[in-house]
Structures are given as C-alpha cells and as structure tokens.
Amino acid sequence: MDFQYFYYMKQSNIFIGKEIAEIMSAKKITKAELARRLEVRPQSVDYLLTRKSIDTDTLYCVSKALDYDFAQLYSIKIGQTNFDNKKKAGVEMKSAKIVLEIELSKEDFDNLNLNDKVSDFFEK
Numbered sequence: 001m002d003f004q005y006f007y008y009m010k011q012s013n014i015f016i017g018k019e020i021a022e023i024m025s026a027k028k029i030t031k032a033e034l035a036r037r038l039e040v041r042p043q044s045v046d047y048l049l050t051r052k053s054i055d056t057d058t059l060y061c062v063s064k065a066l067d068y069d070f071a072q073l074y075s076i077k078i079g080q081t082n083f084d085n086k087k088k089a090g091v092e093m094k095s096a097k098i099v100l101e102i103e104l105s106k107e108d109f110d111n112l113n114l115n116d117k118v119s120d121f122f123e124k
Contacts, residue, residue, distance in 0.1 A: 017049040018049075
C-alpha cells in the first residue's frame with residue numbers, strides 16, 4: 001500500500017484530546033497532575049488536549065498515566081456492534097462479551113468455589 005491510500009482512507013471521528021480531557025475530569029485529575037505523571041511540562045498537556053490524534057507511544061503513556069485504555073476507542077472487530085453509538089439505536093443484540101475484573105482475597109475466592117463451577121460449565 002502506498003501513502004496515498006492511507007491519506008484518502010476514511011478518518012475516525014475520535015477526537016483523542018477531548019476523550020483524554022473527559023477521563024481526566026471523571027477521575028478528577030488536573031492538567032498539572034497529568035503533566036507530573038507524564039514527566040512533561042503542563043504546556044505539553046494543554047497541547048495534547050487540543051489534538052485530534054496522537055502517536056501510539058503517547059497514547060500508551062497517557063493510558064498508563066490515567067489508568068484507562070484509550071486504545072479500546074480504536075478497536076474495531078468485524079461484526080462488532082457499539083451500543084454506545086446513539087446512531088445505532090434499535091439494533092438487536094445476538095450475543096455479548098462481558099469482561100469483569102474483581103479483586104478477591106484468597107479466602108473469598110476459595111469460598112466462591114469458582115474452579116469447580118468453571119470446570120462443570122465446560123464439561124456440560
């Protein structure tokens with residue numbers, strides 16, 4: 001593929017600076033604090049928040065600094081339906097993948113007896 005192909009491809013409608021600002025607001029993280037975490041000047045954060053796109057290294061660093069996976073905004077899978085997209089209202093969901101992360105003490109984990117339940121599920 002040559003450069004012209006990429007130049008004329010349809011661009012995403014993601015404005016990453018705005019997305020970062022929204023996560024900062026939700027997590028109550030100031031520009032100064034993000035600058036400290038990224039080890040950059042506050043002016044660099046101001047510039048970052050005005051950007052429509054950023055390079056992947058910067059996206060990775062910001063994701064780590066804010067403990068938020070911004071790469072998921074760009075994740076597109078064939079057949080994936082984004083139910084957070086208001087334009088797709090009324091789409092019938094046929095299946096769903098739910099990922100839940102819960103931190104449990106060893107005692108609580110043992111009390112749930114999940115190993116046996118998962119084994120039973122797959123044996124059926």
